[in-house]
Amino acid sequence: MNVVVVAWGGDGKEPAAAAKEVLGGARRLADRTGGQVIAGALGPAAQAARGMIAHGADRVFTVEHEALDGSDADACVEAAEAVCRQAGEGLVLLAGDGLGWEVAPRLAHRLRAGLVTDCVSVSVDGERAVMTKPVYGGKAMARFAVRTGTQVALMRLRAMEPIEPDPDRTGEVEPLGFSPKTAGRVRVVERKHEEHEGRVRLEDARVVVSGGRGLGGPEPFRQLEELADLLGGAVGASLAAVDAGWISPQHQVGQTGKSVAPDVYIAVGISGASQHVAGMSGSRTIVAINKDPDAPIFRVAHLGAVGDYKEILPAFTAELRRLKGEPG
Amino acid sequence: MVIGPFDLNALEVAVRLKERYGAQVTALTLGSGKAKDALRRALAMGADAAVLVDDGQMAPKEPSVATRALAAAVRKLGGLDLVLCGRQSGEWDFGQVGALLAEELGMPFVPFVPRLEASGDGWRLEREVEGGLLVVDVSGPCVASITNATDNQPRLPKVKDIMMANRKPIQVWGPVELGLGEEDVGEAANRLEVLELFIPEVKSECEFVEGDDGAAKGAALARKLWDRKVI
Structure with a gap:
């Protein structure tokens, strides 16, 4: 089975981290089925075409156009469609970052292909792929097969592992001609940046410190920020905290928010509704602070402290600061 | 134009646009007879139809x-300037x-989108992105998914509005009215097959x-975490 990976972003030298993961997953699936990995590199990602070969691609179609800088989803959908048509039938894997969520449904619609979003794994059964994803707010998992010849899977970030890059791998790079018809329908007139610019993106963070309903208000999020800054991490939140208006929806982790899989996830005052757990259960080490010893968060946590976060959190942060050898 | 039973923030945005520009708001949803309750709520909040x-x-x-079914209904309504939906419209369709x-x-x-306004021959919308907001312009009609914000919290309808809403008609359209066949919306139109549902242990x-x-x-707790050498 041929596996198609359409990639965007990156720094213009290396493929983006999300692209490397999906290329790695694609390589393993192609090896199991005797197929090729055919990649599409859009916009700045085209500069990293050789890097995509090192990360597992056999052929790379590059598509370059000023509208493919990542801000124009219409142009990206058109370019992704052009790559998929050139690649022919197969399994299409996309990284589930912000742009991926926008591109995947529209690409599948144009290819008349079945789409499974938020996949945590993909395996192969004969000539068809089997996708696994959480459903019912994370209470259950479902395995899907796609009935159409072309099958599209939108992968949860960090669900797949990159392969060890091999700079000596060989492959072809072919530029595709491209003139988008729908680019510019949505025009950016202004960018407003939030405060805390420079802090690491929630999805990329190695450490996430999240707060929930148990915090009781917006002010305690300052304490979470302090801890996140100490650990070089980002601040997350549960749906309850977002719905209460304590923090903006961009911080929401969960089925209806962002999916994260950091090395360390620290949940403060979060009960652990399956909706929330669906967005963070892939974290390597989960630390929970909650006053209720029966809170479901402790079922997924590796380290737990039962009690009032108002007492536990300051001591936790202070002790970490001491261990890191930073001045209080 | 609003779609989906959980999309009251989108409806609030629509009603505010109506109050500002004098629009006609139609609430539209897909479901069984039970979904009428959500539509009654929409009418009570200020939808016209x-x-x-x-x-x-x-x-x-x-x-x-x-x-496909919702789009057929939108086309049947015709002549609209804006289609709004919630950022998530149900369990199996996350944001699609x-x-x-x-x-x-097309x-x-x-x-x-937390908020938007009319601009030129189209719309000026704010869009949340990682690390901030983008302000974007579109010409002509567009589809926007509304995210919750402090200034689009759904209003609580007054008793009088609820009474009025109960007297308004709700149109019901099926595949025949929408000109849709088995191949469009029947079993065969589904491209996915659920092989297995399971509760992860x-x-x-x-x-x-x-x-x-x-x-x-x-x-x-800090010392335990430190001992694991993960930070």
Whole structure:
């Protein structure tokens, strides 16, 4: 089975981290089925075409156009469609970052292909792929097969592992001609940046410190920020905290928010509704602070402290600061 | 134009646009007779008309099929300037409905919109992105998915409005009224097959820290985490 990976972003030298993961997953699936990995590199990602070969691609179609800088989803959908048509039938894997969520449904619609979003794994059964994803707010998992010849899977970030890059791998790079018809329908007139610019993106963070309903208000999020800054991490939140208006929806982790899989996830005052757990259960080490010893968060946590976060959190942060050898 | 039973923030945005510009707001949803309750709420909040796409004769098991039915209803209504939906419209379709509607209707799509206003011959929308907001312009009609914000919290209808809403008619359209066949919205239109549903086994391996008080527990927790060499 041929596996198609359409990639965007990156720094213009290396493929983006999300692209490397999906290329790695694609390589393993192609090896199991005797197929090729055919990649599409859009916009700045085209500069990293050789890097995509090192990360597992056999052929790379590059598509370059000023509208493919990542801000124009219409142009990206058109370019992704052009790559998929050139690649022919197969399994299409996309990284589930912000742009991926926008591109995947529209690409599948144009290819008349079945789409499974938020996949945590993909395996192969004969000539068809089997996708696994959480459903019912994370209470259950479902395995899907796609009935159409072309099958599209939108992968949860960090669900797949990159392969060890091999700079000596060989492959072809072919530029595709491209003139988008729908680019510019949505025009950016202004960018407003939030405060805390420079802090690491929630999805990329190695450490996430999240707060929930148990915090009781917006002010305690300052304490979470302090801890996140100490650990070089980002601040997350549960749906309850977002719905209460304590923090903006961009911080929401969960089925209806962002999916994260950091090395360390620290949940403060979060009960652990399956909706929330669906967005963070892939974290390597989960630390929970909650006053209720029966809170479901402790079922997924590796380290737990039962009690009032108002007492536990300051001591936790202070002790970490001491261990890191930073001045209080 | 609003779609979906959980999309009251989108409806609030629509009603505010109506109050500002004098628009006609139609609430539209897909579901069984039970979905009429959501439409009554929409009428009480200020929608002018309500349409239920009755899925009794359809098999909308995935977003592409559900959206095809909704798009047919949008086309039947005709002549609209804006299509709004919630940022998530149900359990199995996470955020796809807006993008798919835009594809079906051939309109541009703007996701994660907390607020918007009329501008020129189209719309000026704010869009949440990682690290901030984008302000974008579109010409002509578009599809936008509304995200919750402090200034689009759904209003609580007054008793008088609820009484009025109960007297307003709700149009009900099925596949016949929408000109949709089995191949469009029937079982065969679904491209996915559920092979298996299962409850993942979760074994708790949580190690609880001990301590005389919260401060002792906090410090102990920090040392345990430090010992794991993950930070």
